[in-house]
Amino acid sequence: MQDGPSIATPDTGRQSAWNYIVFTLSKSSALIMMIVLTRLLEPAEFGLFAFALLVVNFFDYVKDLGFGASVVQSRRPWAEIAPTGLLVTSLTGVAAAGILLVAAPALADVAARPELASPVRGLAVALVISALGVLPQSALRRRLDFRGRLIPEAGGAAVKTATAIVLAFAGQGVWSLVCAQILGVFVTTVLYWRAGGAGLRFGFDRRVFGELLRFGLPVSMVTIVAYGIYNVDYLAIGARLGDGTLGLYTLAYRVPELLVLNLCIVVSDVLFSALSRLQDDSEALVRHYRDAVAWVIAVAAPVGLGLMVVADPLIRTLYGDRYAEAAPMLALISLFAVAYATSFHTGDVFKAIGRPGILTALNAGKLVVMVGPVWWAAGHGAVAVAAVLVAVELVSSGLRLWVLTRVTASPMGTLLGSILRPLVAAAVMAGVVWLTSLLTAGLHPAVALSILVPVGLSVYPIALRVTAPVLFSTGVGLVGRARAARLCRKSADLTGSMR
16 A cells, blocks of 8 residues: 655545545435434434434544544654554544443433434444445545545445435334344445455554553544534533434434535545645745635535525425524524534645644534533524524634634635635525515425525525636636536547447
């Protein structure tokens, strides 16, 4: 297995596209699964599963002690670090799952949900399986081979979806989700070993362990704090409003999570790997980050703001009228997702330059600030919780961007320009779609969507051409080159078949 060059100009765009295809296939199947299961399960069953995931995800966040990121960031040859990384991630995954299995009844008692223990124990099995796939997946990330993730992620997602639907039809309730998770993780892990596990073996080197741990522990602290940030809303809603409301909130969250938040995650996977290669060239690193963020906002902002203005017909079309209460939640969570996208990738810079402690401090402060307001808001409903998330994220994003400019000595105006140009275009599009929605209010939700979506798709490119002409021209050029490449391949194939 060959490492890439230590410093290069990484093809973040192409690799991000592959990574987004991977996530789109896997998460789209998850959305299809949810759409089908909303006709078979009750909101409370979704809520119970979400609460079980809330418990298990804490252990999932720390199951590898940050070694998965460490082996990507490390300058050492892969052959030197992989054996130690494989041993540590496997042992810590087994340990985390073991603790979870033993503690499940006590955790259920604390949550005042006796029925929670069994799903938590089932998901602990999935946890130890996923830990075994950390190093093969990290091998692909280190090589910037995100195309290699396609089959593992899509294959696991397909198995998970099929399993959940079959078991739900058989009347298995929440266990249709638990068993689907276990089987899907198993298939994904096996396929990751086929894609990135060549040559992997167990071993231990004390010096390598120390180096990986020094980077991994701060990353683990980042993930622990991130766990709190990403789940405090679920905890507050589940504890104060019950499984039914938590189920509605979970279903509302899934759509912007799929289309916006996951975009940030997939780009982050690539961007962190790419920026790590540029960690010794500060100017190139900042320039690469700024270009990547402009493209992220150019995609995330129109999708997020579009979801916000079509929330009601979208929820009714996807899940049915009995889930209509989730529409205002979806609208606010979509706005939160856009704010989230503006600063999320600052963390990739902090980690790539070897300073994850900055990210830990920023996120810890954010968590401290948001716990009280979110818990208070849960007493007033899930919509109030979503509104608090928006307010906190706006303040947090501004602070993260400011810190980034100080750490990297880059001008704030240039960075804000990269973000605001596509954001303004998206706001214009959202305004036009909202005005159009006033005219479609009496139509069937699916019919209204069939009008509103094309309107948004037509208006946004025009607005982007005005507010961000360079970005627009670059995008058009990329599309044109992609079409030309396809035509050349077709021509070559045709010529070859005639010979």
